[in-house]
Amino acid sequence: MSTELFKNMAQSIIDGDSDVAVELANQAVAENIDPIQAITDGFVVGVNTVGEAFANGDAFLPELVMAGEAMKAAVTALEPEMAKRGTSRKMLGKIVLATVEGDIHEIGKSLVGTMLSASGFQVFDMGVDVSSARIIEKVKEVDADIVAMSALLTTTMVKQKEVIDMLDKEGLRRKVKVMVGGAPVTRDWVQRIEADGYSEDAIGAVNVAKNLMGI
DSSP, X not given: OHHHHHHHHHHHHHTTOHHHHHHHXXXXXXXXXXXXXXXXXXXXXXXXXXXXXXXXXXXXHHHHHHXXXXXXXXXXXHHHHHHHHTOXXXXXXXXXXXXXTTOOOOHHHHHHHHHHHHTTOEEEEOOSXXXXXXXXXXXHHHTOSEEEEEOOSTTTTHHHHHHHHHHHHTTOTTXXXXXXXXXXXXXXXXXXXXXXXXXXXXXXXXXHHHHHTTO
């Protein structure tokens, strides 16, 4: 019965076990289970469980990272079947994600990207040390709903404001929401640069993104 399979899928994410997650994804395909259902009723349940545990302080960063990796592996394994069936997950929105220019911190940003993808957002991760002009270019290219920027140095935080100013100049600010994050970022800073949302961690970022999309 697939209920058991879905339970095991969720558990594989909770355990952060990519190998088992892939195995179960392949099993779902073999048993002709709709890949979208496998993601929604199986793997995502695990992601949410780990996310809640992390938010409550019952799980820690390494577990969150491993859960994110397992989720990524499972979705990748299911992609060929989704393509074959011509189905794709209902995407919640398009997010351009980057660590701003002059800053090469990767881990927090990547984790946010993984969690946003796992939750159903289409994420365009531009990497680290990305200039404001390139971020704006990407926003236009993919018709993004949200820009999410990370900065871990007080000296690079100003780049978050620069992107907001450029969005304004381009007449995109009303359409594109801006999320910022990173160790030095505070609520006061968010208000000062007039960003739309801010989160201290990856799970929080997912909730902020959903709120900004009105979900």
